[in-house]
Amino acid sequence: MNRADYTRQLVDVCDYIYDHLDDDLDLFRLAEVAHLSSYHWHRVYHAMSGETAASTVRRLRLQRAAGYLADTAMPVAEVARRSGFASTEVFSRNFREAYGIPPARFRASGDHTLYRATAEAQAGRLPAHPxxxxxxxxxxxxxxxxxxxxxxxxxxxxxxxxxxxxxxxxxxxxxxxxxxxxxxxxxxxxxxxxxxxxxxxxxxxxxxxxxxxxxxxxxxxxxxxxxxxxxxxxxxxxxxxxxxxxxxxxxxxxxxxxxxxxxxxxxxxxxxxxxxx
Incomplete structure (x- = not known):
């Protein structure tokens, strides 16, 4: 196998993760998708992508959750469920580790709130993102x-x-x-x-x-x-x-x-x- 073969395997695993983000993503199953031994696949994935497969899954699920929090009124418990977390507590802990604040506070005061049609924004003054x-x-x-x-x-x-x-x-x-x-x-x-x-x-x-x-x-x-x-x-x-x-x-x-x-x-x-x- 050459580098192109390994890169194609990375693409296959990436596609599988996106297609099954709502499922219970077993890391051994990802090794099967890559057609490599689980003893080595996760090292290959980490070295080529810059993060572990588990970190990719977690990041994408939290990114989806942040979108729900910013753009919908969906209850936090439902956001946690739709984002593949076993409980609201597990979700809240992971979200806070990644985004620095709990989910409810992100919804109320995250960066997206800077762009709401306040008088300051309408006047054209928004120094955070010029x-x-x-x-x-x-x-x-x-x-x-x-x-x-x-x-x-x-x-x-x-x-x-x-x-x-x-x-x-x-x-x-x-x-x-x-x-x-x-x-x-x-x-x-x-x-x-x-x-x-x-x-x-x-x-x-x-x-x-x-x-x-x-x-x-x-x-x-x-x-x-x-x-x-x-x-x-x-x-x-x-x-x-x-x-x-x-x-x-x-x-x-x-x-x-x-x-x-x-x-x-x-x-x-x-x-x-x-x-x-």
Missing amino acids: VGLRRLEQRVIAASPHRGAFVDIGRAFTRAREGVGASPGGMVAVYYDDPEGAPEAELRSAAGIEIAADAPLPTQLERIVLPAGEYAVLAYRGPYASMRSAYTWFYGSWLPQSGRVPADHPVVEHYLNDPAVTPPGDLRTDIAVLLEG
């Missing part, structure tokens, strides 16, 4: 298409990394739909790795060209679960007051650090919207 105008050059990404919940786009990033490996340009996602305006199963997006314009493209990936131009860039810091509220603030408060018009091009997110090794509160994302000239 919007700047940037002139960006043309960029090319090798991307894996994704259809379905945006929270599950990580599996597409795994496929992109399989095709081109890591890149100094970082991870980039393109979002074609508004999650409020389409059924979750029909949401379209693509996850990719920035590459040189003349770089060869693996057959399983598609080339997406991000045009040069002036972009409004929201420098977001915090959990991915709070980003929906950030979008609401951007489109409902910042954009109408800016006097600018968005161009006919989807939203682009540039991820500046790795969620596998970064606490949710320290995640940094540039949300970029191309503007008409």
Whole structure:
């Protein structure tokens, strides 16, 4: 076996985790999916992905839970159950370890609450996540298409990394739909790795060209679960007051650090919207 074979196994396991996140994910079963001995598979997974398989499952379940807390009124006990935790107590302990505060406090005062339509936000004063105008050059990404919940786009990033490996340009996602305006199963997006314009493209990936131009860039810091509220603030408060018009091009997110090794509160994302000239 060569590195490509091991990477394909990583993709298979990643897909299995996303497809069975609601199930009791047995780590020995993940070794079977990878077609490797359980004595060695978990070491391979950890070395290649930067986290253990158990940590991946926990992170994805907590990320989903944070989305429920930020965007719904679902009781915490129901959030715990839907996120695959045996009890509310176990869920609360794990959530606090990852996000720094208990679930109920996250719902009441997490980063997503900064973007609610308060008088301060409507007046355009939000120093925690400023919007700047940037002139960006043309960029090319090798991307894996994704259809379905945006929270599950990580599996597409795994496929992109399989095709081109890591890149100094970082991870980039393109979002074609508004999650409020389409059924979750029909949401379209693509996850990719920035590459040189003349770089060869693996057959399983598609080339997406991000045009040069002036972009409004929201420098977001915090959990991915709070980003929906950030979008609401951007489109409902910042954009109408800016006097600018968005161009006919989807939203682009540039991820500046790795969620596998970064606490949710320290995640940094540039949300970029191309503007008409």
